[in-house]
Amino acid sequence: IIGVFSFIIFIFNELYYPEPLMDLRVFKYIPFSVSMVLSTFTTMAMFGVVFIMPLFLQNIRGYTAMQTGIIMLPSALAMGFMMPIGGKLGDKYGAKPLIIIGSIITVIATYGLSNINMDTSITFITLLLVIRALGLGMSMMPASTEGMNSIPHHLISRATAINSTIRQVASSISITFL
Numbered sequence: 001i002i003g004v005f006s007f008i009i010f011i012f013n014e015l016y017y018p019e020p021l022m023d024l025r026v027f028k029y030i031p032f033s034v035s036m037v038l039s040t041f042t043t044m045a046m047f048g049v050v051f052i053m054p055l056f057l058q059n060i061r062g063y064t065a066m067q068t069g070i071i072m073l074p075s076a077l078a079m080g081f082m083m084p085i086g087g088k089l090g091d092k093y094g095a096k097p098l099i100i101i102g103s104i105i106t107v108i109a110t111y112g113l114s115n116i117n118m119d120t121s122i123t124f125i126t127l128l129l130v131i132r133a134l135g136l137g138m139s140m141m142p143a144s145t146e147g148m149n150s151i152p153h154h155l156i157s158r159a160t161a162i163n164s165t166i167r168q169v170a171s172s173i174s175i176t177f178l
Contacts, residue, residue, distance in 0.1 A: 023158040035147025043167045044174035051175045075129035082137025090142030102139025
């Protein structure tokens with residue numbers, strides 16, 4: 001109750017204070033607002049698996065931290081590889097098709113990960129993680145770029161601060177839920 005009340009006071013204060021800490025008025029730009037919703041879900045998806053997969057591999061499957069890191073490395077490389085490509089493809093073809101395709105790939109791969117067990121091969125787990133990372137990389141950059149491009153130049157720093165805050169909160173919430 002105290003948290004909800006404090007959040008309402010925070011929103012009221014930020015909307016009516018002349019120099020707010022976080023300028024919530026940037027949410028009046030619809031593409032930015034939509035990109036923040038998408039960013040919340042993709043960040044939750046990304047950090048959820050990044051948190052839970054090492055626990056599964058180390059505590060359930062018995063792998064060492066080094067072995068777990070090696071298993072998860074290809075997905076990190078795939079995402080790092082796909083993000084700039086997703087950004088360039090988003091500039092060329094628009095963000096919407098890439099966000100849809102990337103989200104579908106992410107959902108399918110995440111569903112596959114929800115069915116792993118002690119008998120699932122490490123190669124298959126790594127493949128699902130890589131496919132999932134490609135989907136996340138394909139959808140995250142175009143969504144962020146589309147949202148930030150809708151913001152007037154003088155508000156970019158404020159929108160960036162909100163973007164970073166939302167990503168941090170979303171990652172914390174996803175880990176808390178898991």
